[in-house]
Amino acid sequence: MILPCGSGGMFVQSEKFVEDHRGQLGDISIFGQESNGTTWKLCKMNLAIRGIEVDLGKEPADTFTNNQHATKKMDYIMANPPFNVKDYWNESLAGDVRWKYGTPPENNANYAWLQHMVHQLKPTGVAGIVLANGSLSSNTSNEGEIRKAMVDGDIVDCIIALPDKLFLTTGIPACIWILNRNKSNPDHRERENETLFIDARDLGEMIDRKTREFKEEDIEKIAKTYHSWRNKDGEYKDEKGYSKAAKLEEIQKQDYILTPGRYVGIKDEEDDGIPFEEKMQTLTKNLSEQFKKSAELEAEIRKNLASIGFGVK
Structure with a gap:
């Protein structure tokens, strides 16, 4: 599930991922939603020409005020919502069931997106959401209290800091929130009340003056780090300047600020x-x-x- 889904780029990449790992597209169901009518049609066309079946809802619609998948619960969610949306609020959202961890500010949708994704997950579900770095540390308009409640509620699995210039639409650095409703899964390593922090700001390379690109080995490094930490048989070890598995007490000492640099430290200089x-x-x-x-x-x-x-x- 990808909300909002834009023109469907993540769907296409998901298809490639499934095929590359010898999976069958028929084994998965894909859902998405998009408010912009032109983009909604473009997404349908983009997926149709690739033979990807997806439920985009009956019409273009706002995710917050007209959730067309409200009754569905997802195994996985991937989302790259617009950063710091200021004009999303509607009076009908007051007291919404999705605001489990606190009412998000009316002038910034970041924590509305995060809580919406959590609400749509199954009890065993996992979500990956790309957001602006400000979401990791902002304390304005109840955001700090919501972040505190999410950490205390043990829903924050992993935070990945990304380098700047990684996205075509914005040059600002961003981050990935991985939210997990089942951190105590017996098939996984015991990671309750612990969050993995990955600082990937030094990865990737500039392909021109304005654009940075992750190489395949960069993506593999991040994925391997996360899975070795998460899986029972993984051989995860903290790497100074890059990754740190922090207990709840450590996050509390940092006033629930989730910026990875606060936890991973500075990489040792090579002798x-x-x-x-x-x-x-x-x-x-x-x-x-x-x-x-x-x-x-x-x-x-x-x-x-x-x-x-x-x-x-």
């Missing part, structure tokens, strides 16, 4: 094998030469200024 004394001798020698050049440049400037009648004392 280049050069002794400290040798490095300092090289640095001081270079600095001495730079001081000398600076003095020579200053004398030259003073001389030139004096030659045109503007001597500097």
